[in-house]
Amino acid sequence: QVQLVESGGGLVQAGGSLRLSCEASGRTSSLYAVGWFRQLPGKERYFVAAINWIAGSTYYADSVEGRFTISRDNAKNTVSLQMSGLKPEDTAVYYCAGGNRGVNYFWAPDYNYWGQGTQVSVSS
Numbered sequence: 001q002v003q004l005v006e007s008g009g010g011l012v013q014a015g016g017s018l019r020l021s022c023e024a025s026g027r028t029s030s031l032y033a034v035g036w037f038r039q040l041p042g043k044e045r046y047f048v049a050a051i052n053w054i055a056g057s058t059y060y061a062d063s064v065e066g067r068f069t070i071s072r073d074n075a076k077n078t079v080s081l082q083m084s085g086l087k088p089e090d091t092a093v094y095y096c097a098g099g100n101r102g103v104n105y106f107w108a109p110d111y112n113y114w115g116q117g118t119q120v121s122v123s124s
Helices: none
Strands: 002-007 010-013 018-026 033-039 046-052 058-060 068-073 078-083 092-099 118-123
Touching (some): 018 033, 018 092, 018 118, 033 078, 046 078
Parallel strands (some): 010 118
Antiparallel strands (some): 018 078, 033 092, 046 058, 092 118
8 A cells, every 4th residue: 555645735826836745655666657636626637747656757738748847756755746837727636646557647547546635726
């Protein structure tokens, strides 16, 4: 079992930056990928970004490409999401998710482990 804890959400003005962190604990050797998803009330979770835990390859949604950067620190079992150029439409609860080998990076139901979520609010 893997536990994930997010931190770093908050309120920021449009154009500003935030950095989200996701710390993994437990059986982290089983992780193959870590992704970030976001969700609005009553809506499904949408893919934001993902990183291969071993190789470090990265994947982004078109809506955040060039503005967000995902990275990992294997020694600290942490994945970060640096968000810049934030827009009001980036407002959502952001979730960190962990997937085992074979996970589809872009598909939320494929992930095995989830954090509790952190709120990101961007004012215009």
